[in-house]
Amino acid sequence: xxxxxxxxxxxxxxxxxxxxxxxxxxxxxxxxxxxxxxxxxxxxxxxxxxxxxxxxxxxxxxxxxxxxxxxxxxxxxxxxxxxxxxxxxxxxxxxxxxxxxxxxxxxxxxxxxxxxxxxxxxxxxxxxxxxxxxxxxxxxxxxxxxxxxxxxxxxxxxxxxxxxxxxxxxxxxxxxxxxxxxxxxxxxxxxxxxxxxxxxxxxxxxxxxxxxxxxxxxxxxxxxxxxxxxxxxxxxxxxxx
Amino acid sequence: xxxxxxxxxxxxxxxxxxxxxxxxxxxxxxxxxxxxxxxxxxxxxxxxxxxxxxxxxxxxxxxxxxxxxxxxxxxxxxxxxxxxxxxxxxxxxxxxxxxxxxxxxxxxxxxxxxxxxxxxxxxxxxxxxxxxxxxxxxxxxxxxxxxxxxxxxxxxxxxxxxxxxxxxxxxxxxxxxxxxxxxxxxxxxxxxxxxxxxxxxxxxxxxxxxxxxxxxxxxxxxxxxxxxxxxxxxxxxxxxxxxxxxxxxxxxxxxxxxxxxxxxxxxxxxxxxxxxxxxxxxxxxxxxxxxxxxx
Amino acid sequence: xxxxxxxxxxxxxxxxxxxxxxxxxxxxxxxxxxxxxxxxxxxxxxxxxxxxxxxxxxxxxxxxxxxxxxxxxxxxxxxxxxxxxxxxxxxxxxxxxxxxxxxxxxxxxxxxxxxxxxxxxxxxxxxxxxxxxxxxxxxxxxxxxxxxxxxxxxxxxxxxxxxxxxxxxxxxxxxxxxxxxxxxxxxxxxxxxxxxxxxxxxxxxxxxxxxxxxxxxxxxxxxxxxxxxxxxxxxxxxxxxxxxxxxxxxxxxxxxxxxxxxxxxxxxxxxxxxxxxxxxxxxxxxxxxxxxxxxxxxxxxxxxxxxxxxxxxxxxxxxxxxxxxxxxxxxxxxxxxxxxxxxxxxxxxxxxxxxxxxxxxxxxxxxxxxxxxxxxxxxxxxxx
Numbered sequence: 001x002x003x004x005x006x007x008x009x010x011x012x013x014x015x016x017x018x019x020x021x022x023x024x025x026x027x028x029x030x031x032x033x034x035x036x037x038x039x040x041x042x043x044x045x046x047x048x049x050x051x052x053x054x055x056x057x058x059x060x061x062x063x064x065x066x067x068x069x070x071x072x073x074x075x076x077x078x079x080x081x082x083x084x085x086x087x088x089x090x091x092x093x094x095x096x097x098x099x100x101x102x103x104x105x106x107x108x109x110x111x112x113x114x115x116x117x118x119x120x121x122x123x124x125x126x127x128x129x130x131x132x133x134x135x136x137x138x139x140x141x142x143x144x145x146x147x148x149x150x151x152x153x154x155x156x157x158x159x160x161x162x163x164x165x166x167x168x169x170x171x172x173x174x175x176x177x178x179x180x181x182x183x184x185x186x187x188x189x190x191x192x193x194x195x196x197x198x199x200x201x202x203x204x205x206x207x208x209x210x211x212x213x214x215x216x217x218x219x220x221x222x223x224x225x226x227x228x229x230x231x232x233x234x235x236x237x238x239x240x241x
Numbered sequence: 242x243x244x245x246x247x248x249x250x251x252x253x254x255x256x257x258x259x260x261x262x263x264x265x266x267x268x269x270x271x272x273x274x275x276x277x278x279x280x281x282x283x284x285x286x287x288x289x290x291x292x293x294x295x296x297x298x299x300x301x302x303x304x305x306x307x308x309x310x311x312x313x314x315x316x317x318x319x320x321x322x323x324x325x326x327x328x329x330x331x332x333x334x335x336x337x338x339x340x341x342x343x344x345x346x347x348x349x350x351x352x353x354x355x356x357x358x359x360x361x362x363x364x365x366x367x368x369x370x371x372x373x374x375x376x377x378x379x380x381x382x383x384x385x386x387x388x389x390x391x392x393x394x395x396x397x398x399x400x401x402x403x404x405x406x407x408x409x410x411x412x413x414x415x416x417x418x419x420x421x422x423x424x425x426x427x428x429x430x431x432x433x434x435x436x437x438x439x440x441x442x443x444x445x446x447x448x449x450x451x452x453x454x455x456x457x458x459x460x461x462x463x464x465x466x467x468x469x470x471x472x473x474x475x476x477x478x479x480x481x482x483x484x485x486x487x488x489x490x491x492x493x494x495x496x497x498x499x500x501x502x503x504x505x506x507x508x509x510x511x512x513x514x515x516x517x518x519x520x521x522x523x524x525x526x527x528x529x530x531x532x533x534x535x536x
Numbered sequence: 537x538x539x540x541x542x543x544x545x546x547x548x549x550x551x552x553x554x555x556x557x558x559x560x561x562x563x564x565x566x567x568x569x570x571x572x573x574x575x576x577x578x579x580x581x582x583x584x585x586x587x588x589x590x591x592x593x594x595x596x597x598x599x600x601x602x603x604x605x606x607x608x609x610x611x612x613x614x615x616x617x618x619x620x621x622x623x624x625x626x627x628x629x630x631x632x633x634x635x636x637x638x639x640x641x642x643x644x645x646x647x648x649x650x651x652x653x654x655x656x657x658x659x660x661x662x663x664x665x666x667x668x669x670x671x672x673x674x675x676x677x678x679x680x681x682x683x684x685x686x687x688x689x690x691x692x693x694x695x696x697x698x699x700x701x702x703x704x705x706x707x708x709x710x711x712x713x714x715x716x717x718x719x720x721x722x723x724x725x726x727x728x729x730x731x732x733x734x735x736x737x738x739x740x741x742x743x744x745x746x747x748x749x750x751x752x753x754x755x756x757x758x759x760x761x762x763x764x765x766x767x768x769x770x771x772x773x774x775x776x777x778x779x780x781x782x783x784x785x786x787x788x789x790x791x792x793x794x795x796x797x798x799x800x801x802x803x804x805x806x807x808x809x810x811x812x813x814x815x816x817x818x819x820x821x822x823x824x825x826x827x828x829x830x831x832x833x834x835x836x837x838x839x840x841x842x843x844x845x846x847x848x849x850x851x852x853x854x855x856x857x858x859x860x861x862x863x864x865x866x867x868x869x870x871x872x873x874x875x876x877x878x879x880x881x882x883x884x885x886x887x888x889x890x891x892x893x894x895x896x897x898x899x900x901x902x903x904x905x906x907x908x909x910x911x912x913x914x915x916x917x918x919x920x
Contacts, residue, residue, distance in 0.1 A: 348571055356571075356579050452766035
């Protein structure tokens with residue numbers, strides 16, 4: 001196996017249960033370095049629970065949960081994030097009463113080892129000129145699209161190896177959605193590995209390398225983006241062919 | 242007019258102490274949803290620390306520093322021993338835990354130290370008077386106004402200029418996401434308790450300086466006032482706690498000053514009535530914030 | 537060590553509650569506060585009484601034949617709990633019950649003991665209406681508020697004070713009525729009351745009240761209050777801070793180490809108390825004995841006061857020559873000029889509040905100076 005073939009993230013038998021309710025029921029999934037992998041599925045299929053479980057925010061059990069050679073089981077979110085895997089949560093969840101700059105500062109606060117925070121911040125502001133303009137505004141005053149940029153920018157401040165994105169296009173205007181998908185592709189092209197949860201199946205499969213379809217907490221389909229786009233199930237259920 | 246100005250100064254001094262106390266409650270509540278009724282016992286611990294430091298011959302300024310150190314340590318211990326195991330539990334569980342901590346500490350003070358008040362020799366220089374034109378201000382009143390303003394300023398700088406301070410503000414909004422920044426939940430909560438301990442310590446020293454003694458139950462009334470002030474201000478809002486503290490102090494002093502003598506025994510009833518009417522118009526308090534308390 | 541003592545104590549208590557007392561034992565039940573805000577008053581009284589009980593038992597009991605057994609229960613400074621504890625003590629066969637240093641819980645307990653026909657004595661409640669509220673089986677062990685107030689008012693008149701201001705708190709009978717009794721006597725003897733301020737106990741903020749006093753023109757010759765810790769030190773600090781120099785008269789609850797640690801602030805304050813250890817007095821001898829037994833000088837008169845309660849019990853049982861509750865009650869009610877360590881004590885002819893001498897003490901150089909000692913004229917004492 002060449003190093004690039006070795007998965008960056010390996011999930012075997014991941015189960016997430018909230019009391020008696022099983023949101024995720026024993027899934028296997030891998031993400032290789034440099035890939036965009038998309039996790040698709042209807043509302044309540046267990047997509048967000050999977051991401052939350054990966055970073056330790058949801059109660060989880062698994063046979064194997066290995067990221068970059070580190071066993072994630074038992075690690076709290078803050079440690080996992082410090083090891084280079086971070087999550088942009090659903091609904092953006094920027095710190096509304098803090099300024100844009102403060103949001104970014106907190107994003108990079110504990111990651112000096114992984115990259116020079118000042119350089120990372122300069123890079124970030126060059127990437128998101130709108131954030132540079134609004135640096136001293138309260139994050140709560142930004143538009144939805146700007147908040148999503150901030151949420152992604154904040155996550156990038158930790159110079160992650162693997163970025164988990166939970167519904168980044170949710171509730172945004174079509175032009176903004178396009179911009180977000182362009183951004184995701186750019187990030188991958190610059191070497192970041194991405195696990196993307198989306199309801200926008202068509203656009204996700206356009207930029208993704210591979211994908212998984214989740215239903216009732218189990219993997220129903222998997223394959224390359226092209227295979228999935230061609231599959232009748234996807235065609236019928238999501239692409240409205 | 243002079244008397245009115247004098248009463249305003251009085252209100253400022255009393256309100257400042259209430260503000261410090263309410264802020265101590267709010268700092269912790271905003272982050273973990275706990276109303277720490279053992280906050281008053283942190284004041285008591287501070288009082289005993291200053292008292293014993295003086296008995297052991299420390300000069301007063303050193304004793305004050307020792308008292309503040311003990312207050313912060315006690316707050317951290319409280320968090321580690323009593324509140325961390327129940328973190329994330331329901332509000333009722335947290336509240337009952339804090340009542341238990343408070344009750345246990347009081348009984349320990351009564352049995353291990355003394356049920357009787359222990360005198361604290363406050364330096365005579367703190368009993369002086371400062372005269373500003375026609376206005377008289379007791380040294381301790383003056384110090385409490387200055388210290389309150391300094392603490393509020395310092396806390397404001399801390400919250401807006403340091404990583405730990407920004408993390409605390411962020412934690413009050415969305416603790417889970419803060420952890421996604423790689424900031425440890427335990428250290429943020431510990432910082433909140435340390436600050437709350439420091440605020441309790443400062444308020445405790447001001448309180449003891451007025452009364453000249455420490456007794457096991459001395460924290461009971463201040464924490465009640467702090468609770469009322471925090472509620473008026475909007476629970477969990479830091480600026481609300483400060484506003485609530487000053488408003489409560491203002492209400493109490495003005496009523497005491499201007500109620501007719503025959504109604505004076507009912508002053509506290511009037512004060513609470515005013516507080517209730519504030520809440521009737523603003524049920525969430527003066528400066529409510531959206532509460533999002535989860536781990 | 538502490539633990540061992542606790543174990544012994546609880547073993548002793550459980551032994552007492554299971555083994556029936558001998559026919560000639562006097563069983564004293566304590567419904568008093570070991571915790572809560574009355575503990576600082578009840579505990580030193582209990583300690584003083586315990587010393588007397590130990591002495592009595594070492595000598596084979598009262599009059600050599602009535603050993604004393606004690607059942608001690610904590611009331612947590614809660615009136616309902618005090619009533620509950622009093623009922624338990626009655627059920628466990630107490631022949632005499634001691635109640636806390638305050639009228640309210642004492643009344644709560646007294647309702648039970650009165651019905652059971654068992655005498656009850658409060659450690660140091662001073663409200664003169666206490667026995668009236670309960671009945672003929674209720675006593676107290678301290679100079680009543682109206683007696684203290686009369687002594688204080690006499691002192692004020694003797695000092696030549698013409699006008700007075702009183703500061704009261706409606707929160708307790710003591711803080712409300714004692715200054716009002718003072719005002720009554722002061723006016724009856726030709727003084728003028730300029731006003732009455734109020735405060736809420738425990739708040740420690742007197743700034744508004746003090747500003748009003750400072751604005752009074754003319755200033756009162758004297759200010760009288762029954763405020764005590766933590767209110768009294770806070771009050772005097774803020775009063776002097778506002779530039780008011782009028783002398784201050786206080787009552788017995790400020791007979792506390794804190795008052796003497798206030799330095800310049802408390803200098804010249806005059807207050808009433810249950811006794812003063814003049815040279816060669818019984819109180820001085822008692823203090824010496826206490827120091828010898830415990831290694832510490834007594835820091836409050838309540839210890840001697842508790843010891844005197846032991847003297848009262850000893851004298852009453854000796855006179856009754858019986859441990860029957862009814863006989864003990866009569867014994868107490870007929871005591872006359874009993875030589876206590878704090879001074880002579882008389883119950884005969886009273887409603888249950890003793891006639892005991894009151895000492896007036898002035899704070900001087902961080903120590904106490906005797907101003908007067910004795911009992912006021914009966915005619916001068918205001919009716920409760």
